[in-house]
Amino acid sequence: MNKLSSKHRKLAYVIAIIILLIPVIWLGMPSTGEEGSGGELAQLRVQYELGESTLGDVDPSSASMNFVLLGLRGIATNLLWMDAKDYQERKEWAKLRSTVDSIILLQPHYMKVWDFQGWNLAYNVSAEWDAVEDRYFWVKEGIKFLNEGVARNERFPELDWKIGNLHGQKVGRSDEWKQFRRFYKVDPNTERYDGGPDPEINPERLDNYQVAKQKYLIANEKELKHKQHLQMRMLFRAAPWHAQFDYANAMQREGKFGKERTDAWAQGFKEWTTIFGREEFITPKGAVVLEWTDDDIENLAKRDNVSVSDKKHWTDRYQSTANYRFWRTRALSESEQQTIDAHKAIYDGEVSFTEGKFDKAQAELEKGMSLYASVLNKYPSLMAEDLAIEEGLKAVLLWRDIHDLKGIPAPESFPLKPLWIKEQGRVPGLQEDLRRDLGIQ
Structure with missing residues (x-):
């Protein structure tokens, strides 16, 4: 047997390495981001949406951090979570934010990081401040944090829903809702934002509930492709229309009883009955629609090979779960003049009370209470909703x-x-x- 010289062996090794590199390069060449670029594996990842870039924007520093830590990423993440909790308890907000930024470098596609920390900034951290302006700043920080999470994670409709919830419920229902809603359109940092809103929060200068509705609609669109795990599908998809109702209701809480408020309720009724009400939801007995006719029930029962009684039973159950009939009635009643007059009289009575005009306040409250009682008698289902109940009770308390x-x-x-x-x-x-x-003392 001829023995190869050392030189020949080295040459053979080099040739073998080159030959082996050819399929490795062909298979594993990374994508440049352009269509059709990269090796076979990179193109398959794009085709089946398995690559990191298909999840959302990619931060190069995040990939570098994970590479440097190798198998210690989990330990490093746990330590950072502990540091974040410690900084929050010690009220070291700058260190808290920088630590959170480090966490998302290690876990950019873990939804709970974005969900929890966005909520934490908007609720827990904001509550630690005395000035309403400072609280609003941290509410914005929570929203901005979640916005970044959405940019990095396009497959989580829950994150868009959470952003909508912060715009709607945190801004519009907090104890500071009057100031927050004002700041939403005219940011307290007037010098920086020229007397307008923070463009990262409200670029179109809309009402907070209108922006919430936009975010919920985006979440609904994503939910058609990517399943959400936040709540029952029907309730998840009802959120945009509830934001419309909240928008209309917020105007009357602020004493606005004109055409804009009435039109908002009318739009809410139309969308509730013609969009949400006509959407199909799957039950153990097939599909149902919440706004139905006898023909709908019969056709769906025939299509799903179930009885009409079964179809009606599950339709009724889903209507009850979504509180569908109540909101249908509420939106319809709010377009009636008697309801508008009742709200206005109660509101005017409250304003007169704060001004010390007790005789006028009593007259307005008694007028409002009488009108409101007539509305509730006509639409008794309204007595099942918190805001409707509280409005009547507050009128009686002031009286x-x-x-x-x-x-x-x-x-x-x-x-x-x-x-x-x-x-x-x-x-x-x-x-x-x-x-x-x-x-009141």
């Missing part, structure tokens, strides 16, 4: 406070008495809210 201030007993019989008796469990909390909001 009774006026009698106390005058040193005279309130009459035993008064409009809304059935609601007052039925909802006594809510009264102490509402009374405390009124005393805080209106400065």
